[in-house]
Amino acid sequence: MELIQKSKELKSLLKQKKEENKTIGFVPTMGALHSGHVSLIERARKECDIVVCSIFVNPTQFNEKNDLDNYPRTLEADSILIESLVDFLFVPHSVEEIYGANMILKEFDFGGIENELEGKFRPGHFQGMANVVSILLNLVQSDKAYFGLKDYQQFKIVEKLTKLINLDTKIVGCPIVRESNGLARSSRNERLSQQAREAAAVIHFSLSYIHLFHSYFTIDEIQKKATQMIQGILEVEYLEIRDAETLGKITDWNNENGVFVSFAGTIEGVRLIDNICF
Numbered sequence: 001m002e003l004i005q006k007s008k009e010l011k012s013l014l015k016q017k018k019e020e021n022k023t024i025g026f027v028p029t030m031g032a033l034h035s036g037h038v039s040l041i042e043r044a045r046k047e048c049d050i051v052v053c054s055i056f057v058n059p060t061q062f063n064e065k066n067d068l069d070n071y072p073r074t075l076e077a078d079s080i081l082i083e084s085l086v087d088f089l090f091v092p093h094s095v096e097e098i099y100g101a102n103m104i105l106k107e108f109d110f111g112g113i114e115n116e117l118e119g120k121f122r123p124g125h126f127q128g129m130a131n132v133v134s135i136l137l138n139l140v141q142s143d144k145a146y147f148g149l150k151d152y153q154q155f156k157i158v159e160k161l162t163k164l165i166n167l168d169t170k171i172v173g174c175p176i177v178r179e180s181n182g183l184a185r186s187s188r189n190e191r192l193s194q195q196a197r198e199a200a201a202v203i204h205f206s207l208s209y210i211h212l213f214h215s216y217f218t219i220d221e222i223q224k225k226a227t228q229m230i231q232g233i234l235e236v237e238y239l240e241i242r243d244a245e246t247l248g249k250i251t252d253w254n255n256e257n258g259v260f261v262s263f264a265g266t267i268e269g270v271r272l273i274d275n276i277c278f
């Protein structure tokens with residue numbers, strides 16, 4: 001694995017690989033890597049000749065300065081975890097390396113999907129995310145780019161983004177990796193006590209309950225029931241049942257785009273998200 005800090009250098013190394021007709025898989029991350037990230041990298045390894053991973057804590061997608069300041073930076077451990085799976089690890093040496101000196105952000109038109117669910121609670125988050133992802137995708141110009149479906153709304157927005165910026169990169173969504181009790185893997189889980197980590201299993205339990213038993217209830221009924229299951233254990237920000245493509249509200253279970261159930265809440269001050277699609 002080669003560590004690269006300059007965009008120009010990465011570009012020229014990848015140009016060589018493309019001239020040798022190698023396929024390229026790209027996994028953008030913000031570091032603090034865990035088995036969820038490793039599963040994306042392993043998938044890229046299986047499907048592509050060359051694997052590029054980036055680690056960049058993107059300031060423009062944080063709506064709280066505290067969250068940005070406290071975001072774990074664990075480059076040494078991250079490098080060890082992925083060194084046998086990755087060809088090029090891109091770690092921009094500064095924010096200017098990505099955004100240039102002036103940092104002028106674009107405003108993408110995603111048709112409002114960016115203001116739903118997570119977007120409501122984290123204003124500006126998806127525009128910031130889309131800005132960095134568009135810069136990184138344009139730089140790497142990979143055949144495929146891999147994103148975790150735990151951030152389902154992000155995945156749908158990135159799909160739209162590639163169309164807006166006319167990129168040929170195929171966006172691959174990879175299944176959520178879970179702990180043995182069902183809790184979705186996240187770097188944030190490390191900040192929970194053992195007790196909270198066990199208790200937070202109720203999130204996946206209640207989302208699975210919706211999946212299994214939805215046909216016995218109306219959307220409103222089961223939404224209330226599942227929320228009640230979680231409340232008291234976590235502070236629920238939202239539990240919403242939506243259209244899996246548009247993320248808009250749905251009126252019945254036979255929704256032609258499929259059903260997306262999205263959750264966000266906090267326990268011990270740690271914000272957790274999860275979802276299920278069916």
Ligand code: PAF
Binds near residue numbers: 129133
């Ligand atoms: O999912 C993440 O880790 C980030 O949002 C991403 C896609 C790397 C952009 O900063």
